[in-house]
Amino acid sequence: MGMKSEQTKERILQEAWKLFARKGFQAVTMTDICEKTGLSRGGLYRYYKGTGEIFSAILSQEYEIGSRMDRREGACVILEDMLGEIRKEILEKELSLSLAIYEYASLGNEELFQRINENAKQRWISLIEYGIETGEFKQQDPGQAAECILYYYQGLRMWSRVIPFEEQTAEYYVKTIREMLVPV
Amino acid sequence: MGMKSEQTKERILQEAWKLFARKGFQAVTMTDICEKTGLSRGGLYRYYKGTGEIFSAILSQEYEIGSRMDRREGACVILEDMLGEIRKEILEKELSLSLAIYEYASLGNEELFQRINENAKQRWISLIEYGIETGEFKQQDPGQAAECILYYYQGLRMWSRVIPFEEQTAEYYVKTIREMLVPV
Numbered sequence: 001m002g003m004k005s006e007q008t009k010e011r012i013l014q015e016a017w018k019l020f021a022r023k024g025f026q027a028v029t030m031t032d033i034c035e036k037t038g039l040s041r042g043g044l045y046r047y048y049k050g051t052g053e054i055f056s057a058i059l060s061q062e063y064e065i066g067s068r069m070d071r072r073e074g075a076c077v078i079l080e081d082m083l084g085e086i087r088k089e090i091l092e093k094e095l096s097l098s099l100a101i102y103e104y105a106s107l108g109n110e111e112l113f114q115r116i117n118e119n120a121k122q123r124w125i126s127l128i129e130y131g132i133e134t135g136e137f138k139q140q141d142p143g144q145a146a147e148c149i150l151y152y153y154q155g156l157r158m159w160s161r162v163i164p165f166e167e168q169t170a171e172y173y174v175k176t177i178r179e180m181l182v183p184v
Numbered sequence: 185m186g187m188k189s190e191q192t193k194e195r196i197l198q199e200a201w202k203l204f205a206r207k208g209f210q211a212v213t214m215t216d217i218c219e220k221t222g223l224s225r226g227g228l229y230r231y232y233k234g235t236g237e238i239f240s241a242i243l244s245q246e247y248e249i250g251s252r253m254d255r256r257e258g259a260c261v262i263l264e265d266m267l268g269e270i271r272k273e274i275l276e277k278e279l280s281l282s283l284a285i286y287e288y289a290s291l292g293n294e295e296l297f298q299r300i301n302e303n304a305k306q307r308w309i310s311l312i313e314y315g316i317e318t319g320e321f322k323q324q325d326p327g328q329a330a331e332c333i334l335y336y337y338q339g340l341r342m343w344s345r346v347i348p349f350e351e352q353t354a355e356y357y358v359k360t361i362r363e364m365l366v367p368v
Contacts, residue, residue, distance in 0.1 A: 098342065102283055105346040113346045144356045148336055151357075155339030158282065162289040162297045172328045173335075180364075 009047055012037055013061070016054045020100040025055060025107075055104055058097070059116050065127060075131030076182060082127075083174045086153060090170040093160035121146045128181065137181045149177055193231055196221055197245070200238045204284040209239060209291075239288055242281070243300050249311055259315030260366060266311075267358045270337060274354040277344035305330045312365065321365045333361055 015036040019028045028051055034044050048054045063085060068078050089095070105113055124146035131137030156173060159165075199220040203212045212235055218228050232238045247269060252262050273279070289297055308330035315321030340357060343349075 099286055101346060102286065102342070110347060113343075114348070117343070117347055144360060147353060147356045148332075148360045151339030151343060152332055152336040153339065154343055155335030155337065155341075157339075158286070158342050159297075159301070159335060159338055162285060163294060163301055164298070169331060172325075172331045176328060176332045180360075 005047075008037075008039070008043075009057075012039070012044065012047060012054065013058050016051070017058050017095060017097070020055060020058070021095045021097055023100075025051070025100040025103040052104070052109075055100065056109075056112055059101070059112070060119075062119065062123065065123060069126065069130050075127060075134050075136040078127060079131070079178070079181065083177060087170045087174050090153070090156050090160065090173060091165070091167065093165060096157045096161050098154070098158040098161060117150070120150055124149055131181060138183050140180075145180055148180065152176070189231075192221075192223070192227075193241075196223070196228065196231055196238065197242050200235070201242050201279060201281070204239060204242070205279045205281055207284075209235070209284040209287040236288070236293075239284065240293075240296055243285070243296070244303075246303065246307065249307060253310065253314050259311060259318050259320040262311060263315070263362070263365065267361060271354045271358050274337070274340050274344065274357060275349070275351065277349060280341045280345050282338070282342040282345060301334070304334055308333055315365065322367050324364075329364055332364065336360070 012033065016028070016033050019032055019036060030041065030044060030051060033039075033051070033054065034041055037044065048057070063082060065078055065082070069075075101113070121143070125142040128137060128140070128142035128145055132139060132142070152173060156165075156169065196217065200212070200217050203216055203220065214225065214228060214235060217223075217235070217238065218225055221228065232241070247266060249262055249266070253259075285297070305327070309326040312321060312324070312326035312329055316323060316326070336357060340349075340353065
């Protein structure tokens with residue numbers, strides 16, 4: 001796929017993300033996404049067959065760290081980059097997809113969420129194992145730490161739509177995860 | 185209020201909880217709650233003026249610990265009781281109120297959730313401060329620990345409706361919070 005196509009796909013995902021975050025999953029139509037991206041129906045359908053495919057593509061986007069570990073970058077450096085991304089996301093409450101995730105799950109898409117959850121967990125486990133191996137992280141159960149990192153984040157994402165959040169809430173998240181993984 | 189009235193109120197909250205967990209907030213009517221409890225409309229309205237008041241009463245139920253700290257019970261004993269309750273709740277995924285909370289919040293009830301969240305946080309902060317004071321808990325920022333405890337729980341509650349949960353997920357929660365608070 002050419003550069004231009006990749007850019008178009010990226011733009012579709014970005015605009016659709018905002019729509020799903022605002023309206024949930026079911027209320028968003030392919031027509032809405034055409035309007036926001038300026039694509040024709042034919043143009044949009046060339047990339048994605050429906051809103052489910054788009055939503056699934058958004059959720060499957062991952063912060064890639066495998067190659068960074070292959071290059072033997074420091075575990076703490078990778079961790080800080082990930083925490084920086086998460087910190088930004090927590091503060092962008094208007095981009096929380098929690099409601100849309102809930103709706104899409106209730107339509108019987110359990111497998112997608114299991115896969116996404118499993119991938120996210122494996123990514124964290126591999127970083128934690130890597131950090132333990134390099135001696136940068138504390139000895140601990142990587143699966144246990146990964147679950148805290150993921151569900152604590154999900155709780156924040158959901159509640160960021162329920163109550164107003166202060167910057168400190170994002171700082172606390174970053175501090176807690178760092179303290180859990182890295183020796184003082 | 186007499187014993188019988190208290191029991192009736194308790195029964196209303198229990199039955200309504202199941203309905204809200206299954207259907208969300210908006211789809212539940214006072215008629216549904218009459219049917220489930222066997223109360224007449226007049227009987228139900230004697231206790232609660234509407235579904236909002238019932239939902240608010242459910243969310244405001246708290247695990248009371250103030251008197252236990254006044255009696256100088258051990259912080260670890262109180263903690264283990266609270267973790268035991270939470271563990272049970274996590275595994276009862278069919279009683280998760282996350283979707284109903286989301287819906288009720290979107291109707292403009294931010295203040296209720298701020299109050300509930302603040303109360304829950306204060307309850308945890310008071311236990312953590314108490315445990316630090318008795319020397320049973322590690323020195324730490326009680327507000328930071330309280331946020332992890334609450335949002336990690338909320339993330340679990342939400343995702344328990346999205347993916348199937350294993351018992352281990354609840355065990356991990358309990359272990360993580362215990363390790364965060366109590367020295368090994």
